Amino acid sequence: LAKTTQPISMDSYEGQEVNITCSHNNIATNDYITWYQQFPSQGPRFIIQGYKTKVTNEVASLFIPADRKSSTLSLPRVSLSDTAVYYCLVGDPYSGTYKYIFGTGTRLKVLA
Amino acid sequence: EAGVTQSPTHLIKTRGQQATLRCSPISGHTSVYWYQQALGLGLQFLLWYDEGEERNRGNFPPRFSGRQFPNYSSELNVNALELEDSALYLCASSSDLGETQYFGPGTRLLVL
Numbered sequence: 001l002a003k004t005t006q007p008i009s010m011d012s013y014e015g016q017e018v019n020i021t022c023s024h025n026n027i028a029t030n031d032y033i034t035w036y037q038q039f040p041s042q043g044p045r046f047i048i049q050g051y052k053t054k055v056t057n058e059v060a061s062l063f064i065p066a067d068r069k070s071s072t073l074s075l076p077r078v079s080l081s082d083t084a085v086y087y088c089l090v091g092d093p094y095s096g097t098y099k100y101i102f103g104t105g106t107r108l109k110v111l112a
Numbered sequence: 113e114a115g116v117t118q119s120p121t122h123l124i125k126t127r128g129q130q131a132t133l134r135c136s137p138i139s140g141h142t143s144v145y146w147y148q149q150a151l152g153l154g155l156q157f158l159l160w161y162d163e164g165e166e167r168n169r170g171n172f173p174p175r176f177s178g179r180q181f182p183n184y185s186s187e188l189n190v191n192a193l194e195l196e197d198s199a200l201y202l203c204a205s206s207s208d209l210g211e212t213q214y215f216g217p218g219t220r221l222l223v224l
Contacts, residue, residue, distance in 0.1 A: 094210040103154045
């Protein structure tokens with residue numbers, strides 16, 4: 001199973017772009033990279049998923065270098081409501097043996 | 113469309129008792145996942161059910177068990193409760209293998 005490493009916490013100010021990097025040195029060929037967001041006392045919410053290069057949706061971008069040993073979640077112009085814990089998951093979601101390992105995540109605090 | 117629902121929202125038990133937690137997936141979703149989130153820790157994958165069968169389980173003792181009913185709802189049973197079982201238990205559902213998981217609000221279990 002690919003182990004992930006993320007910063008424990010980050011602070012940012014409203015309006016700034018926030019980049020959260022996840023390291024996954026032993027990512028396997030069939031593994032995807034998925035990011036979830038969790039607010040206090042709520043279940044996580046899917047943000048974005050990618051396999052290689054760059055993926056963008058209405059809330060975030062995901063940058064994956066060619067070696068795929070790391071990935072960066074980019075949140076443009078954060079607001080106070082983006083204060084949450086962000087989890088990086090690596091694994092093959094199409095595999096029946098995939099164990100969804102969330103880890104401890106990155107606690108993002110957005111300041112006014 | 114209704115999201116994933118869980119009941120009860122809170123549950124208080126004493127050591128040695130049994131707890132039963134319930135989850136109703138989004139209509140049309142056949143996969144149900146259970147996670148444990150102890151205070152200050154990340155999500156730990158517990159169980160995955162699909163089409164009524166247990167597909168995978170995380171590193172938890174056998175006293176954590178569950179089942180999925182023909183209507184795809186699910187129960188998580190925790191026997192012989194221990195103090196460290198106190199946590200937020202989250203249920204998620206997806207429409208198919210590899211598809212996005214949608215989380216419920218969780219059941220907060222307190223073992224005294």
